[in-house]
Amino acid sequence: MQKHITQMGFLITLTMMLALANLIVIIPPANTQAQSQNPAKITITPEHIEVGQEGVEYTVENRTEPFTITVEVSNVTDLFAWQVTIWYLHSILGNASKVSYPEGHVFQNNDFTNLTVMIEYISAKLISQSGLNLTNPLGSVWDYIVEGAPKTTYKLVGWIDRDYNGELSQKDIVEFLIGKERKQFYEILILKDLGDGRFEIKAESAYVQYGAAILSGSTFSGDGTLCKIEFEGAIRAGQSPLNFTKAETYLLNSTLGEMPYEVGNATVIVHGIGRDPSTITINADPERVTIGKNITISGEIEPTKRDVPVEILYRRNETGAEWKTLATVTTGTDGKYTYVWTTNQTGEFKLKSKWAGDAVNLPAESKEILVRITAEGIAPGMDIKLYIIAAVIAVIIIAGIVLYLKKFRS
Numbered sequence: 001m002q003k004h005i006t007q008m009g010f011l012i013t014l015t016m017m018l019a020l021a022n023l024i025v026i027i028p029p030a031n032t033q034a035q036s037q038n039p040a041k042i043t044i045t046p047e048h049i050e051v052g053q054e055g056v057e058y059t060v061e062n063r064t065e066p067f068t069i070t071v072e073v074s075n076v077t078d079l080f081a082w083q084v085t086i087w088y089l090h091s092i093l094g095n096a097s098k099v100s101y102p103e104g105h106v107f108q109n110n111d112f113t114n115l116t117v118m119i120e121y122i123s124a125k126l127i128s129q130s131g132l133n134l135t136n137p138l139g140s141v142w143d144y145i146v147e148g149a150p151k152t153t154y155k156l157v158g159w160i161d162r163d164y165n166g167e168l169s170q171k172d173i174v175e176f177l178i179g180k181e182r183k184q185f186y187e188i189l190i191l192k193d194l195g196d197g198r199f200e201i202k203a204e205s206a207y208v209q210y211g212a213a214i215l216s217g218s219t220f221s222g223d224g225t226l227c228k229i230e231f232e233g234a235i236r237a238g239q240s241p242l243n244f245t246k247a248e249t250y251l252l253n254s255t256l257g258e259m260p261y262e263v264g265n266a267t268v269i270v271h272g273i274g275r276d277p278s279t280i281t282i283n284a285d286p287e288r289v290t291i292g293k294n295i296t297i298s299g300e301i302e303p304t305k306r307d308v309p310v311e312i313l314y315r316r317n318e319t320g321a322e323w324k325t326l327a328t329v330t331t332g333t334d335g336k337y338t339y340v341w342t343t344n345q346t347g348e349f350k351l352k353s354k355w356a357g358d359a360v361n362l363p364a365e366s367k368e369i370l371v372r373i374t375a376e377g378i379a380p381g382m383d384i385k386l387y388i389i390a391a392v393i394a395v396i397i398i399a400g401i402v403l404y405l406k407k408f409r410s
């Protein structure tokens, strides 16, 4: 019994000593207190990048000069693991090409491991679940639609009115909440009114995610470099942020505690001629006619373009058949175009339309549609065999009538 008490006494003493030791650690010395007033900071260097030349049009094939950024930390204490997520506009910068740990990075002298290596590009189609207030889209819920993947629900939680037109539009940046925690930024390329209050957007997102954790060695304190990110060169004039997604950026200490931090984002300015994407639609009415009848071909350019030429092309629906110009028409004040095709040949034809773009928008080509022109006398859609059968029946009936008339006369 006595022994037990002694053991318990020892345990209590040990616990008290440990608590005291903890207290010593917890009570920060004066300089640490100064550090807590200056929290850790994650920054991109340089914070201002300018590439490209005025008057030049950059594309995926003709990029600006490449550029590289480094991600730095300052004021960290006991850094054990880190992850950074940086998003940017794919329409301007394309994809980052490489991410790496540069010479002298924070875990250089340790045995460490990669946490994540992601250079991601996402092209998405989203449809608002209900009517949308374009001037106040925050809180709206969207269905994220990917072919062959289950439908996911995204909530619009952030909005940057990039063209300052006061409403959700092409060029704007939206922040979507995916699930409970994940946030992702998207640039709206096309915003389409579905006519029933709902809207469809075509949007894209691009980001780099990178990290590291120590396997063995000592944690890092002070200022240093985390990683280096290389871009092959911008693909379009404009301005892109290089911004941290805070929900997916963290600094952990050796007790896996998250260090509070501030961020220093960066901006890339791309000089040159910058144009936005556009789309063009095509419809044919009717899609099946007999030769000599009219097919009305119509469509529109998005965003609306008045008095611009639209080329309508056609080809036989056969492999190797070449596209020929059917007509060149001009859009009206409503941005729509129409052409009435008086058909003069039979067969199945593919139709498409295109426009050449202008100073603000890139050219676009429509999808291909199919029309069928049948010989005169054949009801549209009627099979040729049925036509022969009908002709045979007609001949039999006529023969019958002739026979009947002959009998009647004789």
Ligand SMILES: [Ca+2]
Binding pocket: 161, 162, 163, 164, 165, 166, 167, 168, 169, 170, 172
């Ligand atoms: Ca806008």
